[in-house]
Amino acid sequence: MDGHENEDVGFQHGSEGILNCPSSRMSTNPLPEKVSAMTMSSVSMYKPSNGADPFFGSGWDPLVSLSQSENFGGSSMVSHGEYPPYPVVMENQGISTTSHLVQYPSSSSFVELVPKLPCFGSGSFSEMVNSFGLPDCSQIANSGCPQNYASNKEVATGRTSTNGAHSKDDQQVSGEGAIGSSPNAKRRKRVPDSNNSAFSPNQNGEGDVQKDLSGDSSDGQKEPDEKKPKIEQNTGSNMRGKQTSKQVKDTSSGDAPKDNYIHVRARRGQATNSHSLAERVRREKISERMRLLQELVPGCNKITGKAVMLDEIINYVQSLQQQVEFLSMKLATVNPELNIDIEQILSKDIIHSRGGTGAILGFGPGMSSSHPYPHGIYQGTLPSIPSTTPKYPSLSQNVLDNDFQSLFQMGFDSSSAIDNLGPNAGHLKPEN
């Protein structure tokens, strides 16, 4: 289930999840699938460097809304790096995506079909789960959704459960496809606008997304064929486990969040409950923010894991605040110089003090430790400020205030503050 544990697992096992994908096609172990599925979103945020990247990078369609971009990332992870990621789920057994897509009605009908989707879920999920054959897809494509269900039901009854996963994919895919209309590119653009949420029962979201992204390329149509067997095997176990129970109750939620909501599509192998969908969106947002923070906080490039990252963030904010306090104390002790020029000089310096590798950089990194800044700052808050400066180890031989600068160089690994202060101090000297 898309529990929080999955996300954490996904965070930490992000790389594992991706690596698992190619190898665990046949695996019936649901966990790696879940992990990989979960890691799709979380890891995708971290721009993994596997083969799926070209898709990820090139396919970052600005047209796609944020949630879908997250889905993109997730789906791109599914592509085991061997194939250019492509819609996936569409395929069942032996039916080419091309045939699927070609038959689908135009995107205009997509909109019409969309409202009917809810019945997709409300209908006979259990029957759908039972699966139906591929040939149904063509029928589905040409008919409206309700008809699809009817035909699906008929076929479904005759199938074995082994096909269940595939058929499920197929049906949903076809449902998607019918709505999705023209192959690849066009579909995705519609989908965000209209009712992604309605598609919650589908793992097709992933497939659709990828279809769109690669839509312009002719490869798109070939790829699903290749991907198909893998994807199905991957998520088959997931689907059986999760889908049957969840989807029955899912459906009606598809309707409601049509209008002002961020539309999310359930990825393949994911539970499609609206709550879990919303939760997944929220988790992906959070992981995206965490990634941003990772770039901001120095020395956090290698950290994977929310807990450790949060610790680092907290430490960093605390250290910054302590620096402010320390600096304010230092400023309180400094003899006031009431030159009116100060403002202009400092403004000029501050403007000019862009990132530049100053001399400080030379020993900045040298001073770094695993948790640099707390040590540096704690020293800074020692009492009796005026006399503290001699206490600090004088580390630099350059023009800056040795004691003060060294304090902060101990504090920062590669903080740009140091970078900026380098040239800044350099400017100060000659002007004085």
Add this chain to the structure above:
Amino acid sequence: MTQKGVTLNTNSHKIKFARSFIRTLLKMRKNAPSSSSIEEIRKRSQRIKIAAYSSIAHAVGSRRAWSRAILFKLRNRARHHGMMRRRSMKKRVVKNDPPGDQSKANKLRQLVPGGKAMDMCSLLEETAHYIRCLSTQVKVMQTIADHFSK
């Protein structure tokens, strides 16, 4: 992926902060004589710290939740400075979570101004912006300190 709202035009904030802060510093210097007693220095440093936060909050304006929280706090402080101070001294009850129960998210909420009322997602976003502005603040203050100490 567009990360709306997190990209910060640091330079403009930097300049605004620098000007405002320096102005405040000069004002303070003019008003208060330079005293060397520890107590006086502590008071002055406290005032300087408030001035620094106020300057950076004004530089950022009302765009971010944390700057709004700081400005709100400052205004309330100014408003109640005379009136409520004596009365509220006794009533001020500081609720602290038992130390063992504090989760990391709560810690972060305490650190970031206005963080208590935010959900995790916006808290992280505000933290990112806050970190950038704090580092700007530190840079400028350090420059000023360097300049003064030469």
